[in-house]
Amino acid sequence: MLGPNQPVILHLLDIEPAKDALMGVQMELMDAALPLLQGVHTFTSVEQASVGVDVAIMVGGVPRKPGEERKDVMAKNSAVVLGALEIIMCTIIPTFGVSQSNRVLLAAANTNAWVLKENSPGIPAENITCLTRLDHNRAIAQVGERAGVHSTAVKNVIIWGNHSSTQFPDVSHGSVAGQPIKARLQGDSWLEEGFISTVQQRGAAILKARGLSSALSAASSVCDHVRDWMLGTPKGSWVSMGVVSDGSYGITPGLVFSYPVRCCGGKWSIVQGLQLDEPSLNRLRTTEQELLEEREMALASAGVR
Structure with a gap:
Protein backbone atom coordinates (compact mmCIF):
# COMPACT_ATOMS: atom_id res chain seq x y z
CA MET A 1 0.00 0.00 0.00
CA LEU A 131 -13.43 5.43 -1.60
CA THR A 132 -14.59 5.56 -5.21
CA ARG A 133 -11.43 3.83 -6.41
CA LEU A 134 -13.36 0.56 -6.29
CA ASP A 135 -15.77 1.93 -8.89
CA HIS A 136 -12.82 3.35 -10.86
CA ASN A 137 -11.14 -0.06 -10.92
CA ARG A 138 -14.41 -1.71 -11.92
CA ALA A 139 -14.68 0.67 -14.86
CA ILE A 140 -11.10 -0.04 -15.93
CA ALA A 141 -11.69 -3.79 -15.74
CA GLN A 142 -14.89 -3.58 -17.77
CA VAL A 143 -13.27 -1.50 -20.54
CA GLY A 144 -10.22 -3.76 -20.65
CA GLU A 145 -12.34 -6.87 -20.97
CA ARG A 146 -14.47 -5.31 -23.72
CA ALA A 147 -11.42 -4.11 -25.65
CA GLY A 148 -9.60 -7.40 -25.25
CA VAL A 149 -6.63 -5.95 -23.34
CA HIS A 150 -5.31 -6.15 -19.81
CA SER A 151 -6.72 -3.59 -17.40
CA THR A 152 -3.27 -2.00 -17.07
CA ALA A 153 -3.66 -0.73 -20.65
CA VAL A 154 -6.68 1.38 -19.61
CA LYS A 155 -6.18 4.79 -18.05
CA ASN A 156 -8.01 8.00 -17.14
CA VAL A 157 -11.55 6.76 -16.75
CA ILE A 158 -13.51 8.87 -14.26
CA ILE A 159 -16.08 8.15 -11.60
CA TRP A 160 -18.10 11.31 -10.96
CA GLY A 161 -20.28 11.78 -7.91
CA ASN A 162 -21.53 9.36 -5.32
CA HIS A 163 -20.42 5.83 -4.49
CA SER A 164 -23.91 4.64 -5.38
CA SER A 165 -26.04 3.68 -8.35
CA THR A 166 -26.22 7.35 -9.43
CA GLN A 167 -22.48 7.62 -10.02
CA PHE A 168 -21.36 8.52 -13.53
CA PRO A 169 -18.61 6.26 -14.94
CA ASP A 170 -17.11 8.39 -17.72
CA VAL A 171 -14.76 7.17 -20.46
CA SER A 172 -14.84 10.35 -22.55
CA HIS A 173 -11.29 11.32 -21.60
CA GLY A 174 -9.86 7.84 -21.14
CA SER A 175 -7.59 5.73 -23.29
CA VAL A 176 -6.96 2.06 -23.95
CA ALA A 177 -3.53 1.01 -25.22
CA GLY A 178 -2.85 4.66 -26.04
CA GLN A 179 -6.02 5.09 -28.11
CA PRO A 180 -9.12 7.00 -26.96
CA ILE A 181 -11.59 4.53 -25.49
CA LYS A 182 -14.47 5.82 -27.60
CA ALA A 183 -12.37 5.48 -30.75
CA ARG A 184 -11.24 1.96 -29.83
CA LEU A 185 -14.84 0.92 -29.16
CA GLN A 186 -16.38 3.10 -31.86
CA GLY A 187 -19.85 1.93 -32.83
CA ASP A 188 -20.13 -0.27 -29.76
CA SER A 189 -23.44 0.62 -28.12
CA TRP A 190 -22.23 -1.13 -24.97
CA LEU A 191 -20.51 2.07 -23.79
CA GLU A 192 -23.89 3.75 -23.36
CA GLU A 193 -26.23 0.81 -22.86
CA GLY A 194 -24.21 -1.64 -20.80
CA PHE A 195 -21.03 -0.14 -19.41
CA ILE A 196 -22.50 2.61 -17.22
CA SER A 197 -25.19 0.45 -15.65
CA THR A 198 -22.76 -2.46 -15.12
CA VAL A 199 -20.36 -0.28 -13.14
CA GLN A 200 -23.19 1.44 -11.25
CA GLN A 201 -24.73 -1.89 -10.22
CA ARG A 202 -21.58 -3.96 -9.80
CA GLY A 203 -21.69 -3.85 -6.02
CA ALA A 204 -25.31 -4.98 -6.01
CA ALA A 205 -24.47 -7.79 -8.44
CA ILE A 206 -21.67 -9.03 -6.18
CA LEU A 207 -23.95 -8.77 -3.14
CA LYS A 208 -26.58 -10.85 -4.92
CA ALA A 209 -24.06 -13.45 -6.11
CA ARG A 210 -22.17 -14.09 -2.88
CA GLY A 211 -24.63 -12.82 -0.30
CA LEU A 212 -22.02 -10.38 1.03
CA SER A 213 -20.65 -7.03 -0.06
CA SER A 214 -17.40 -6.70 -2.00
CA ALA A 215 -14.42 -7.67 0.13
CA LEU A 216 -11.20 -8.51 -1.70
CA SER A 217 -11.79 -5.93 -4.45
CA ALA A 218 -12.66 -3.26 -1.90
CA ALA A 219 -9.51 -3.98 0.12
CA SER A 220 -7.38 -3.87 -3.02
CA SER A 221 -8.94 -0.54 -3.95
CA VAL A 222 -8.18 0.87 -0.50
CA CYS A 223 -4.53 0.00 -1.08
CA ASP A 224 -4.59 1.64 -4.52
CA HIS A 225 -6.28 4.77 -3.15
CA VAL A 226 -3.84 5.28 -0.27
CA ARG A 227 -0.75 4.42 -2.34
CA ASP A 228 -1.56 6.97 -5.04
CA TRP A 229 -2.57 9.58 -2.46
CA MET A 230 0.65 9.19 -0.50
CA LEU A 231 3.13 8.37 -3.26
CA GLY A 232 1.58 10.18 -6.23
CA THR A 233 -0.27 9.26 -9.40
CA PRO A 234 1.74 8.18 -12.45
CA LYS A 235 2.70 10.95 -14.85
CA GLY A 236 -0.09 11.67 -17.33
CA SER A 237 -2.66 9.76 -15.31
CA TRP A 238 -5.43 10.55 -12.89
CA VAL A 239 -7.60 8.47 -10.58
CA SER A 240 -11.04 8.88 -9.00
CA MET A 241 -11.33 9.92 -5.36
CA GLY A 242 -14.19 11.17 -3.23
CA VAL A 243 -12.93 14.58 -2.08
CA VAL A 244 -14.41 17.79 -0.70
CA SER A 245 -15.82 19.82 -3.58
CA ASP A 246 -14.43 23.29 -4.16
CA GLY A 247 -17.16 24.06 -6.67
CA SER A 248 -15.33 22.53 -9.64
CA TYR A 249 -17.61 21.52 -12.51
CA GLY A 250 -20.49 23.36 -10.85
CA ILE A 251 -20.79 20.96 -7.92
CA THR A 252 -22.00 22.36 -4.58
CA PRO A 253 -18.95 23.32 -2.49
CA GLY A 254 -18.47 21.21 0.63
CA LEU A 255 -20.03 18.02 -0.70
CA VAL A 256 -17.78 14.98 -0.76
CA PHE A 257 -17.89 14.25 -4.48
CA SER A 258 -15.90 11.87 -6.65
CA TYR A 259 -13.66 13.74 -9.09
CA PRO A 260 -10.70 12.90 -11.29
CA VAL A 261 -7.66 13.84 -9.23
CA ARG A 262 -3.90 13.90 -9.52
CA CYS A 263 -1.79 13.32 -6.44
CA CYS A 264 1.68 14.60 -5.65
CA GLY A 265 3.56 14.96 -2.39
CA GLY A 266 0.70 13.51 -0.35
CA LYS A 267 -1.80 16.04 -1.68
CA TRP A 268 -4.59 15.69 -4.23
CA SER A 269 -5.82 18.20 -6.78
CA ILE A 270 -8.92 18.05 -8.97
CA VAL A 271 -8.23 17.77 -12.69
CA GLN A 272 -9.50 20.95 -14.29
CA GLY A 273 -10.62 21.93 -17.78
CA LEU A 274 -12.26 18.70 -18.93
CA GLN A 275 -15.04 19.31 -21.44
CA LEU A 276 -18.37 17.69 -20.60
CA ASP A 277 -21.33 17.48 -22.95
CA GLU A 278 -24.89 18.15 -21.82
CA PRO A 279 -25.81 14.47 -21.16
CA SER A 280 -22.69 14.15 -18.98
CA LEU A 281 -23.53 17.34 -17.10
CA ASN A 282 -27.04 16.02 -16.51
CA ARG A 283 -25.58 12.86 -14.98
CA LEU A 284 -23.39 14.99 -12.70
CA ARG A 285 -26.47 16.93 -11.59
CA THR A 286 -28.32 13.67 -10.84
CA THR A 287 -25.62 12.28 -8.58
CA GLU A 288 -25.10 15.70 -6.97
CA GLN A 289 -28.81 15.85 -6.16
CA GLU A 290 -28.64 12.47 -4.46
CA LEU A 291 -25.74 13.68 -2.33
CA LEU A 292 -27.69 16.79 -1.38
CA GLU A 293 -30.60 14.59 -0.34
CA GLU A 294 -28.29 12.33 1.67
CA ARG A 295 -26.84 15.38 3.37
CA GLU A 296 -30.33 16.37 4.48
CA MET A 297 -30.92 12.84 5.76
CA ALA A 298 -27.69 13.03 7.74
CA LEU A 299 -28.62 16.44 9.13
CA ALA A 300 -31.94 15.00 10.27
CA SER A 301 -30.17 12.17 12.13
CA ALA A 302 -29.66 12.71 15.82
CA GLY A 303 -26.40 14.42 16.63
CA VAL A 304 -25.41 15.36 13.06
CA ARG A 305 -24.68 19.07 12.86
Whole structure:
Protein backbone atom coordinates (compact mmCIF):
# COMPACT_ATOMS: atom_id res chain seq x y z
CA MET A 1 0.00 0.00 0.00
CA LEU A 2 2.85 2.41 0.77
CA GLY A 3 5.42 1.09 -1.66
CA PRO A 4 7.82 -1.86 -1.77
CA ASN A 5 10.19 -0.58 0.93
CA GLN A 6 7.90 0.92 3.59
CA PRO A 7 7.49 -1.23 6.72
CA VAL A 8 4.11 -0.95 8.42
CA ILE A 9 2.61 -1.58 11.84
CA LEU A 10 -1.07 -2.48 11.77
CA HIS A 11 -3.56 -1.39 14.42
CA LEU A 12 -6.66 -3.55 13.91
CA LEU A 13 -9.84 -2.33 15.57
CA ASP A 14 -13.18 -4.10 15.91
CA ILE A 15 -16.08 -4.30 18.32
CA GLU A 16 -15.84 -6.41 21.48
CA PRO A 17 -17.97 -9.34 20.15
CA ALA A 18 -15.49 -9.73 17.28
CA LYS A 19 -12.44 -9.84 19.55
CA ASP A 20 -11.66 -13.53 18.99
CA ALA A 21 -12.05 -13.27 15.22
CA LEU A 22 -9.76 -10.26 15.24
CA MET A 23 -7.12 -12.27 17.08
CA GLY A 24 -7.47 -14.95 14.39
CA VAL A 25 -6.74 -12.35 11.71
CA GLN A 26 -3.71 -11.23 13.70
CA MET A 27 -2.41 -14.82 13.86
CA GLU A 28 -2.87 -15.32 10.11
CA LEU A 29 -1.02 -12.11 9.32
CA MET A 30 1.86 -13.17 11.54
CA ASP A 31 1.91 -16.64 9.97
CA ALA A 32 2.22 -15.11 6.49
CA ALA A 33 5.69 -13.78 7.47
CA LEU A 34 5.19 -10.73 5.28
CA PRO A 35 8.54 -8.90 4.85
CA LEU A 36 7.15 -5.38 5.39
CA LEU A 37 4.86 -6.23 8.30
CA GLN A 38 6.66 -5.00 11.43
CA GLY A 39 3.82 -5.55 13.89
CA VAL A 40 0.12 -6.33 14.32
CA HIS A 41 -1.83 -5.06 17.31
CA THR A 42 -5.53 -5.67 17.96
CA PHE A 43 -7.90 -3.37 19.81
CA THR A 44 -11.52 -3.09 20.81
CA SER A 45 -10.95 0.44 22.10
CA VAL A 46 -10.97 3.28 19.55
CA GLU A 47 -8.97 5.40 21.97
CA GLN A 48 -6.15 2.89 22.22
CA ALA A 49 -6.15 1.95 18.55
CA SER A 50 -5.91 5.56 17.37
CA VAL A 51 -2.72 6.54 19.17
CA GLY A 52 0.14 7.31 16.80
CA VAL A 53 -1.57 6.40 13.55
CA ASP A 54 -0.40 7.89 10.24
CA VAL A 55 -3.16 6.54 8.01
CA ALA A 56 -6.61 5.81 9.46
CA ILE A 57 -8.81 3.62 7.29
CA MET A 58 -12.38 3.46 8.55
CA VAL A 59 -14.16 0.49 7.02
CA GLY A 60 -16.83 -0.15 9.65
CA GLY A 61 -20.52 0.37 9.16
CA VAL A 62 -23.88 -1.31 8.83
CA PRO A 63 -23.75 -3.38 5.61
CA ARG A 64 -26.60 -3.10 3.18
CA LYS A 65 -28.72 -6.13 2.43
CA PRO A 66 -29.70 -7.46 -1.01
CA GLY A 67 -32.08 -5.01 -2.65
CA GLU A 68 -30.97 -2.06 -0.52
CA GLU A 69 -29.27 1.08 -1.81
CA ARG A 70 -26.63 3.04 0.09
CA LYS A 71 -29.18 5.62 1.20
CA ASP A 72 -31.20 2.87 2.92
CA VAL A 73 -28.49 2.52 5.57
CA MET A 74 -27.34 6.14 5.55
CA ALA A 75 -28.86 7.16 8.89
CA LYS A 76 -27.44 4.10 10.67
CA ASN A 77 -23.97 4.61 9.26
CA SER A 78 -23.99 8.32 10.06
CA ALA A 79 -24.60 7.27 13.66
CA VAL A 80 -21.71 4.79 13.47
CA VAL A 81 -19.35 7.53 12.30
CA LEU A 82 -20.57 9.95 14.95
CA GLY A 83 -20.31 7.34 17.67
CA ALA A 84 -16.54 7.27 17.35
CA LEU A 85 -16.06 11.00 16.92
CA GLU A 86 -15.71 12.00 20.57
CA ILE A 87 -12.79 9.63 21.04
CA ILE A 88 -11.33 10.43 17.63
CA MET A 89 -11.39 14.13 18.50
CA CYS A 90 -9.21 13.38 21.53
CA THR A 91 -6.79 10.93 19.94
CA ILE A 92 -6.47 11.13 16.16
CA ILE A 93 -7.07 14.86 15.72
CA PRO A 94 -4.12 16.14 17.78
CA THR A 95 -1.86 14.14 15.47
CA PHE A 96 -3.65 15.19 12.31
CA GLY A 97 -3.57 18.82 13.35
CA VAL A 98 0.23 18.76 13.48
CA SER A 99 1.34 16.50 10.65
CA GLN A 100 0.19 16.93 7.09
CA SER A 101 1.33 13.36 6.36
CA ASN A 102 -1.65 11.88 8.21
CA ARG A 103 -4.75 10.87 6.28
CA VAL A 104 -8.25 9.51 6.92
CA LEU A 105 -9.97 7.32 4.34
CA LEU A 106 -13.57 6.23 4.78
CA ALA A 107 -14.19 3.09 2.75
CA ALA A 108 -17.86 3.98 2.83
CA ALA A 109 -20.42 6.29 1.29
CA ASN A 110 -19.50 9.89 0.44
CA THR A 111 -21.95 11.30 2.96
CA ASN A 112 -20.30 9.44 5.84
CA ALA A 113 -17.08 11.25 4.93
CA TRP A 114 -19.06 14.51 4.86
CA VAL A 115 -20.41 13.76 8.35
CA LEU A 116 -16.86 13.22 9.62
CA LYS A 117 -15.65 16.41 7.93
CA GLU A 118 -18.44 18.53 9.36
CA ASN A 119 -17.95 17.24 12.88
CA SER A 120 -14.15 17.11 13.02
CA PRO A 121 -12.88 20.69 12.72
CA GLY A 122 -9.43 19.62 13.88
CA ILE A 123 -8.87 17.48 10.78
CA PRO A 124 -8.08 19.45 7.60
CA ALA A 125 -10.90 18.83 5.12
CA GLU A 126 -8.44 17.79 2.44
CA ASN A 127 -7.22 14.99 4.72
CA ILE A 128 -10.60 13.25 4.63
CA THR A 129 -11.55 11.29 1.52
CA CYS A 130 -13.88 8.45 0.61
CA LEU A 131 -13.43 5.43 -1.60
CA THR A 132 -14.59 5.56 -5.21
CA ARG A 133 -11.43 3.83 -6.41
CA LEU A 134 -13.36 0.56 -6.29
CA ASP A 135 -15.77 1.93 -8.89
CA HIS A 136 -12.82 3.35 -10.86
CA ASN A 137 -11.14 -0.06 -10.92
CA ARG A 138 -14.41 -1.71 -11.92
CA ALA A 139 -14.68 0.67 -14.86
CA ILE A 140 -11.10 -0.04 -15.93
CA ALA A 141 -11.69 -3.79 -15.74
CA GLN A 142 -14.89 -3.58 -17.77
CA VAL A 143 -13.27 -1.50 -20.54
CA GLY A 144 -10.22 -3.76 -20.65
CA GLU A 145 -12.34 -6.87 -20.97
CA ARG A 146 -14.47 -5.31 -23.72
CA ALA A 147 -11.42 -4.11 -25.65
CA GLY A 148 -9.60 -7.40 -25.25
CA VAL A 149 -6.63 -5.95 -23.34
CA HIS A 150 -5.31 -6.15 -19.81
CA SER A 151 -6.72 -3.59 -17.40
CA THR A 152 -3.27 -2.00 -17.07
CA ALA A 153 -3.66 -0.73 -20.65
CA VAL A 154 -6.68 1.38 -19.61
CA LYS A 155 -6.18 4.79 -18.05
CA ASN A 156 -8.01 8.00 -17.14
CA VAL A 157 -11.55 6.76 -16.75
CA ILE A 158 -13.51 8.87 -14.26
CA ILE A 159 -16.08 8.15 -11.60
CA TRP A 160 -18.10 11.31 -10.96
CA GLY A 161 -20.28 11.78 -7.91
CA ASN A 162 -21.53 9.36 -5.32
CA HIS A 163 -20.42 5.83 -4.49
CA SER A 164 -23.91 4.64 -5.38
CA SER A 165 -26.04 3.68 -8.35
CA THR A 166 -26.22 7.35 -9.43
CA GLN A 167 -22.48 7.62 -10.02
CA PHE A 168 -21.36 8.52 -13.53
CA PRO A 169 -18.61 6.26 -14.94
CA ASP A 170 -17.11 8.39 -17.72
CA VAL A 171 -14.76 7.17 -20.46
CA SER A 172 -14.84 10.35 -22.55
CA HIS A 173 -11.29 11.32 -21.60
CA GLY A 174 -9.86 7.84 -21.14
CA SER A 175 -7.59 5.73 -23.29
CA VAL A 176 -6.96 2.06 -23.95
CA ALA A 177 -3.53 1.01 -25.22
CA GLY A 178 -2.85 4.66 -26.04
CA GLN A 179 -6.02 5.09 -28.11
CA PRO A 180 -9.12 7.00 -26.96
CA ILE A 181 -11.59 4.53 -25.49
CA LYS A 182 -14.47 5.82 -27.60
CA ALA A 183 -12.37 5.48 -30.75
CA ARG A 184 -11.24 1.96 -29.83
CA LEU A 185 -14.84 0.92 -29.16
CA GLN A 186 -16.38 3.10 -31.86
CA GLY A 187 -19.85 1.93 -32.83
CA ASP A 188 -20.13 -0.27 -29.76
CA SER A 189 -23.44 0.62 -28.12
CA TRP A 190 -22.23 -1.13 -24.97
CA LEU A 191 -20.51 2.07 -23.79
CA GLU A 192 -23.89 3.75 -23.36
CA GLU A 193 -26.23 0.81 -22.86
CA GLY A 194 -24.21 -1.64 -20.80
CA PHE A 195 -21.03 -0.14 -19.41
CA ILE A 196 -22.50 2.61 -17.22
CA SER A 197 -25.19 0.45 -15.65
CA THR A 198 -22.76 -2.46 -15.12
CA VAL A 199 -20.36 -0.28 -13.14
CA GLN A 200 -23.19 1.44 -11.25
CA GLN A 201 -24.73 -1.89 -10.22
CA ARG A 202 -21.58 -3.96 -9.80
CA GLY A 203 -21.69 -3.85 -6.02
CA ALA A 204 -25.31 -4.98 -6.01
CA ALA A 205 -24.47 -7.79 -8.44
CA ILE A 206 -21.67 -9.03 -6.18
CA LEU A 207 -23.95 -8.77 -3.14
CA LYS A 208 -26.58 -10.85 -4.92
CA ALA A 209 -24.06 -13.45 -6.11
CA ARG A 210 -22.17 -14.09 -2.88
CA GLY A 211 -24.63 -12.82 -0.30
CA LEU A 212 -22.02 -10.38 1.03
CA SER A 213 -20.65 -7.03 -0.06
CA SER A 214 -17.40 -6.70 -2.00
CA ALA A 215 -14.42 -7.67 0.13
CA LEU A 216 -11.20 -8.51 -1.70
CA SER A 217 -11.79 -5.93 -4.45
CA ALA A 218 -12.66 -3.26 -1.90
CA ALA A 219 -9.51 -3.98 0.12
CA SER A 220 -7.38 -3.87 -3.02
CA SER A 221 -8.94 -0.54 -3.95
CA VAL A 222 -8.18 0.87 -0.50
CA CYS A 223 -4.53 0.00 -1.08
CA ASP A 224 -4.59 1.64 -4.52
CA HIS A 225 -6.28 4.77 -3.15
CA VAL A 226 -3.84 5.28 -0.27
CA ARG A 227 -0.75 4.42 -2.34
CA ASP A 228 -1.56 6.97 -5.04
CA TRP A 229 -2.57 9.58 -2.46
CA MET A 230 0.65 9.19 -0.50
CA LEU A 231 3.13 8.37 -3.26
CA GLY A 232 1.58 10.18 -6.23
CA THR A 233 -0.27 9.26 -9.40
CA PRO A 234 1.74 8.18 -12.45
CA LYS A 235 2.70 10.95 -14.85
CA GLY A 236 -0.09 11.67 -17.33
CA SER A 237 -2.66 9.76 -15.31
CA TRP A 238 -5.43 10.55 -12.89
CA VAL A 239 -7.60 8.47 -10.58
CA SER A 240 -11.04 8.88 -9.00
CA MET A 241 -11.33 9.92 -5.36
CA GLY A 242 -14.19 11.17 -3.23
CA VAL A 243 -12.93 14.58 -2.08
CA VAL A 244 -14.41 17.79 -0.70
CA SER A 245 -15.82 19.82 -3.58
CA ASP A 246 -14.43 23.29 -4.16
CA GLY A 247 -17.16 24.06 -6.67
CA SER A 248 -15.33 22.53 -9.64
CA TYR A 249 -17.61 21.52 -12.51
CA GLY A 250 -20.49 23.36 -10.85
CA ILE A 251 -20.79 20.96 -7.92
CA THR A 252 -22.00 22.36 -4.58
CA PRO A 253 -18.95 23.32 -2.49
CA GLY A 254 -18.47 21.21 0.63
CA LEU A 255 -20.03 18.02 -0.70
CA VAL A 256 -17.78 14.98 -0.76
CA PHE A 257 -17.89 14.25 -4.48
CA SER A 258 -15.90 11.87 -6.65
CA TYR A 259 -13.66 13.74 -9.09
CA PRO A 260 -10.70 12.90 -11.29
CA VAL A 261 -7.66 13.84 -9.23
CA ARG A 262 -3.90 13.90 -9.52
CA CYS A 263 -1.79 13.32 -6.44
CA CYS A 264 1.68 14.60 -5.65
CA GLY A 265 3.56 14.96 -2.39
CA GLY A 266 0.70 13.51 -0.35
CA LYS A 267 -1.80 16.04 -1.68
CA TRP A 268 -4.59 15.69 -4.23
CA SER A 269 -5.82 18.20 -6.78
CA ILE A 270 -8.92 18.05 -8.97
CA VAL A 271 -8.23 17.77 -12.69
CA GLN A 272 -9.50 20.95 -14.29
CA GLY A 273 -10.62 21.93 -17.78
CA LEU A 274 -12.26 18.70 -18.93
CA GLN A 275 -15.04 19.31 -21.44
CA LEU A 276 -18.37 17.69 -20.60
CA ASP A 277 -21.33 17.48 -22.95
CA GLU A 278 -24.89 18.15 -21.82
CA PRO A 279 -25.81 14.47 -21.16
CA SER A 280 -22.69 14.15 -18.98
CA LEU A 281 -23.53 17.34 -17.10
CA ASN A 282 -27.04 16.02 -16.51
CA ARG A 283 -25.58 12.86 -14.98
CA LEU A 284 -23.39 14.99 -12.70
CA ARG A 285 -26.47 16.93 -11.59
CA THR A 286 -28.32 13.67 -10.84
CA THR A 287 -25.62 12.28 -8.58
CA GLU A 288 -25.10 15.70 -6.97
CA GLN A 289 -28.81 15.85 -6.16
CA GLU A 290 -28.64 12.47 -4.46
CA LEU A 291 -25.74 13.68 -2.33
CA LEU A 292 -27.69 16.79 -1.38
CA GLU A 293 -30.60 14.59 -0.34
CA GLU A 294 -28.29 12.33 1.67
CA ARG A 295 -26.84 15.38 3.37
CA GLU A 296 -30.33 16.37 4.48
CA MET A 297 -30.92 12.84 5.76
CA ALA A 298 -27.69 13.03 7.74
CA LEU A 299 -28.62 16.44 9.13
CA ALA A 300 -31.94 15.00 10.27
CA SER A 301 -30.17 12.17 12.13
CA ALA A 302 -29.66 12.71 15.82
CA GLY A 303 -26.40 14.42 16.63
CA VAL A 304 -25.41 15.36 13.06
CA ARG A 305 -24.68 19.07 12.86
